[in-house]
Amino acid sequence: MDPNTFPTKGNLILAKNSLTLANQGYDLMDKKRNILIQELLELIDKAKNIQSEIDVTFTAAYLSLQKANIEMGIRNIEDLSSTVPEENSITIKQRSIMGTDIPLVEFDETDNKLSYSFYNTKISLDEAVSRFKKVKELTLRLAMIENSAYRLAANIKKTQKRANALKNITIPYYKELVHDIQNSLEEREREEFTRLKVIKQRRTLTSI
Numbered sequence: 001m002d003p004n005t006f007p008t009k010g011n012l013i014l015a016k017n018s019l020t021l022a023n024q025g026y027d028l029m030d031k032k033r034n035i036l037i038q039e040l041l042e043l044i045d046k047a048k049n050i051q052s053e054i055d056v057t058f059t060a061a062y063l064s065l066q067k068a069n070i071e072m073g074i075r076n077i078e079d080l081s082s083t084v085p086e087e088n089s090i091t092i093k094q095r096s097i098m099g100t101d102i103p104l105v106e107f108d109e110t111d112n113k114l115s116y117s118f119y120n121t122k123i124s125l126d127e128a129v130s131r132f133k134k135v136k137e138l139t140l141r142l143a144m145i146e147n148s149a150y151r152l153a154a155n156i157k158k159t160q161k162r163a164n165a166l167k168n169i170t171i172p173y174y175k176e177l178v179h180d181i182q183n184s185l186e187e188r189e190r191e192e193f194t195r196l197k198v199i200k201q202r203r204t205l206t207s208i
Contacts, residue, residue, distance in 0.1 A: 005177060007184030015181060019174035022166055029163035032098050036156045039097055043149040050142045054135060061131035067124040077125070090140065100155040102148035105140050 005011065069077055089108040094101045 005181075007181045007188070009185065012178065012181045012185065015174055015177045019171065019178055022170045022174055026163055026166040026171060029159055029166060033156060033159045033163060035098055036100065036152050036159065040149055040152045040156065043145050043152065047142060047145045047149065050138055050145065054138045054142065057131055057134050057138060061128055061135055064124050064128035064131055068122055068128050071122045071124055080121070080125070087136075097152065098155070100151055102151050103144050105144040107137075107140060 065077070087107075091106050093104040093106065095104050096102075
């Protein structure tokens with residue numbers, strides 16, 4: 001048997017303190033969960049908007065590329081595509097939201113400027129390049145948001161489990177323990193009071 005469950009005043013104080021801490025812990029978990037849910041909902045809205053923008057930009061980019069292929073020839077476009085530099089400007093950092101580390105993606109657009117000659121090129125190619133750059137930027141943002149949403153959802157699930165454990169297991173346990181110890185102490189006090197009363201009555205009768 002756990003000695004902390006023995007009906008003593010010291011254990012009653014410990015049980016009450018544990019109950020208070022459990023209630024405070026549940027309140028904190030509940031607030032954390034609500035904040036994380038709010039953050040997740042905002043990310044979901046952002047992801048929807050960016051996805052819609054990507055769809056529109058992709059469509060426009062492919063139309064521009066198709067026009068450039070017609071105006072300049074597919075072979076020439078393929079040759080110019082070799083001037084596309086390797087992407088090496090992307091950096092991934094971390095930031096924290098209520099203890100959840102989420103990625104912060106950054107990239108320097110000036111590090112990857114295309115350098116093709118304007119001679120024998122058409123404006124449709126410039127438009128295609130500009131729009132595909134926009135697609136890349138939007139895709140990076142969407143990837144960051146989706147990854148952040150996944151991590152927030154995982155933390156929400158973990159926080160929910162902890163909150164449920166406090167609400168359904170820990171708090172009821174300490175409530176019952178406080179109740180039982182209090183009842184045992186009160187019963188003991190009543191018994192002690194009755195015993196002292198009987199002793200006093202006997203002493204009174206003896207002294208007569």
